[in-house]
Amino acid sequence: MFIVGVITFILATLHISINCVRMMRGYVDHSSLVGGPVGYLGILPQWDNVFKNTIYTAQSIVGDSVAVYRCWVLWNRSFFVVSIPLLMVLGSAVSAVMAFVVSVKAPPGTTMSESSLDVWIKIFYVLAVAQNIITTTLMGWRIAAADNQVATYRLGRGNLIPVLRILVESAALYLTAQIILLVLYLCDKNAQFIALEAITPIIQGITFNAMTIRITLRSQSQSSAHTVEIATDAHRPTIGSMPLRHISVTVTQTKHTDYDTESQSAREIK
Structure with missing residues (x-):
């Protein structure tokens, strides 16, 4: 997970860097040329545009691969x-x-909707959305089933449901961004580019790293609480290395008294 985190961090940094380069070249270097910034940013075979899209797809594939690995x-x-x-x-x-x-x-002046690129982009988006739905469902189902199996044997609250909540929250955010991007692209809205540029930091900063950090912090918190509990129970007698717990025992006693009725009546008359 550490290696994957480093890779996603590098890809996210390259992605935002190339976006800054494209913005500067489009709005500064090409602002007075024919077509202006929009014309420059819309050139498909431009090296920075190809590089940016390559980084995005690589980041998305790495994130999807991690989801499959966890599943x-x-x-x-x-x-x-x-x-x-x-x-x-x-x-x-x-x-x-x-x-x-x-x-x-692609020849100069060709847009995404006018070339076969449109078909491959739709395939990529649809597969990404479907894959994340399946992996998130499988992971959530597995964790919930495991928690349900041990529910009757554990004391106190379980540790799996909070992990499931963290997993579902992170995956749901990524999945929501992908669905929004897919819908905007199918509707041919310019807002798709906002969602497109937001996917990469969501994958690296929220879906992967934030989930890892939250689960790690929770594990450390539980470990600290367990250490305090052991220190508190150190004075209790133990069998081997297992601390004994105080339990309440209720004992009910029934007393039966038998006596001779005739002898008792004679003593009372006398």
Whole structure:
């Protein structure tokens, strides 16, 4: 996870850097040329545009691969369970490569909707959304089922439901951004570019790192609480290394008294 975090951080940094370069070149260097900034930013085979889209697809594929890996671990490393999401990630990679080839070979002045690039972009977005829905559902189902199985044997609150909440919150944010991007792209709205540029920091900063940090902090908090509890219970007698707990025991006693009725009556008359 540390290596993946470093990779996503580098990709996110490159993505925002190339966006700054494109903004400066479009609104400063090409502001007085034919077409202006919009004309420059819309050139498909421009090297910075191709590089930016390549970084975005790489970041998205890395994030989707991590989701498949986590799902694979939770399901006892069963490739059968993650076979469909894994095929979807491979399909996203293929569509990304094809989009890269088409954008490089596109003639000047060609827009995304006028070339075969449009088809590959739609395939990439649809596969990404479907894959995240499947992996999030599988992970949530697995954690909820495990928590339900141990519910009758544990004392106090479980530790799995908070982890499930963190997982679902992070995945839902990423999935929502992807759905918004897909809808805006299908509707051909310019707001799609806002959602597109927001996907990369969401993957790196929220979906991956924030989820890892939240789970780590929760684990450390539980470890500290467990240490304090052990120190508090140190004075209690133990069997081996297991501390004994105080339990309440209620004992009910029933007393029966038998006596001779005739002897008792004679003593009372006398």
